[in-house]
Amino acid sequence: MTSTTVVRLKQQQISQLISKGKRLDGRGLRDYREIRVEQGIIEKAEGSARVLLGKTEVMAGVKIEFGQPFPDTPNEGVLTVNAELVPLASPTFEPGPPDENAIELARVVDRGIRESNAIDLEKLCIEPGKKVLVLFVDIYVLNHDGNLIDASALAALAALINTKVFNYEVEGGEIKIKPGYTPLPINNHPVAVTLAKINDQLVVDPWLEEEQIMDARITITTDNQGNICAIQKGGGGYFTPKQVFEAIQIAREKAVEIRRKLGWSK
Amino acid sequence: MPKFFERRQLVVPGDLIAEGDYIAGENVYRENNRIYAARIGLVEYQDNRVNVVALRAFYVPKVGDTVIGTVVEVGFSGWAVDINAPYLAMLRVSEVIKRPFKPQKDELTKILDVGDLILAKIIAYDRTQPPFLGVDEPGMGKITKGQIVKITPTKIPRVIGKKGSMISMLKQETGCHIILGQNGVILVTGKSPEDEELAIMAIRKIEEESHVSGLTDRIFQMIKMEKERRRLT
């Protein structure tokens, strides 16, 4: 918001370059920024990770508690994803309860993990209808330089992969914590790939200034099998059906690439 | 150059009206060489120009328009006026007092206060600034008597009628003084509240039936019958 004028100046430059297949930061239209993942950075959390996507930096922590299942899924543990756009991450973030952007971010990440069955929630059930494990995935955006969705989805999954569940035992309806930990079983590796539409072209992994001038974005989450498990269109513009199909193709390829790079493919 | 609608046919946003070398007029837009409707309304062709006469629209200020508004805020150097538009209009104190204005002595609320009605003209307005009002002409300024009736702004031309036929008939038959604000606000001033009621009734009927033919005649008949009925009771 503070830099609208600067963006106007760069707008032409960015969009002209894109029509030539280039980008201001030197990437090609289909290139991601450098991805770095660190896991196990918060000792007090059951699982944690920090993801750097260029200058975008996102942390995710997993905490586990005992709780009750939802009435419509009595045999399943509970997964909740929350995102905080922490004020220290950007001059445009304000303190306060999550706004629509934070809520959308959390829900898009949540859908990817849930719909790909990355976590077998039934394994988190202790006593059907009564006691289950509740997984809290908290996404913490530390530096906003665009494409928070992809960075957050990576951070959340990396944190879940890193998660160790404390051992416990049920004795006469009482739960007893036992020494030791068991890794959380991960069944799938959903990867979210976001594309922005700028000047009628699709670009992968938009950075902040591209996001500020894009017409619209689309996030496609695919699973290990290459199937689509979540989609979210965002922004005040539109895509033609042809562009959507093209985006799907690109997203599937990019997801394979990222999984390979991070050692998540079998 | 095909046209897809007859003159006076009803269109809704997105309807393809014409294709080819036409000029996009009011309430339509051009996409490549196609002209589409942007509002619900009736198609109108003027030579090569394609228009839609909107049935649903709000008032957008135009320099030169006469408007009737309500003062909603008194500021340090003027008033904010609701003119039934997307923007509040400003009336600067210099438009009202033709001498240097002394904030210590001149109390703005004594000239115009919140809730006062004014008749004014739009003297400046564009994308970057709110509409500014002037009250320089005779009869303009604070409205002290009469009644206000609001109608859809696009229907003001129907109240005027062809070459002013409707409005002059209204004035003559009801004995009321009628001032039309282009913003859809109408001021009716008569000798008695009954006369004013009669004029307002007629205006409401014009608004409701603005799209049906033979309107002036029907309104004339209505006023006559109403007058007759009143004489008997």
Add this chain to the structure above:
Amino acid sequence: MSSKPERLIDEKGLRLDGRKPDELRPIKIEVGVLANADGSAYIEQGKNKILAAVYGPKELHPKHLALPDRMVLRCRYHMAPFSVQERKSPAPSRREIELSKVIREALEPAIFLEYYPRTATDVFIEVLQADGGTRCASITVASLALADAGIPMRDLVAACSVGKVDGTIVLDLMDVEDKVGEADLPLAYMPNLDAITLLQMDGNLTPEEFEKAVSLAIEGCKKIYNMQREALKARYVSVKEVEE
């Protein structure tokens, strides 16, 4: 919610309510239903009952939220507490906040926002009864309320969901199909510009299934689009003969 049906499509290929896979639920639309609003519309799609009202354009307060070059569209999607089986708290849920955002972004491409800088237009959507596919029906009805308010638009926006149930791609999911089905894909579409303005998905689809789903959704949107046009025109049928 009480019991999950064993199958959603019978041996004749028909769905629980007797529809064919590519069939919409019955739809009833009315435009201009609320006296106070600048524009309004009401839709019934299956058991969904949804009202939309538009106020504006008007000046935006506080002023710093206004944009110098265009109108701000604000949108509130809200479910009435009695709209679902178990009472829904009237406070906006995370789901409602997300849907308000994506519905707004589905409507924005249709509106000439640049015509009225520094103003705001509010779209209020109240779901009175929910039966699956409320976000799509909300977009359909809200775009009519906008047209009814006289907001200049490029096109009407029609929306409709598709999904996968029992391995079959089906149009216009109702509540059970949405909850039990394998995938749900809501889509909004402006036919004139061949523009998809809302696209979400959750579940599991192969790329081939996805393409089929999108085409089916677009077909559904086109049918709804025609109903929208009729409903809008029905408000002014008598306008057809006009005085010279």
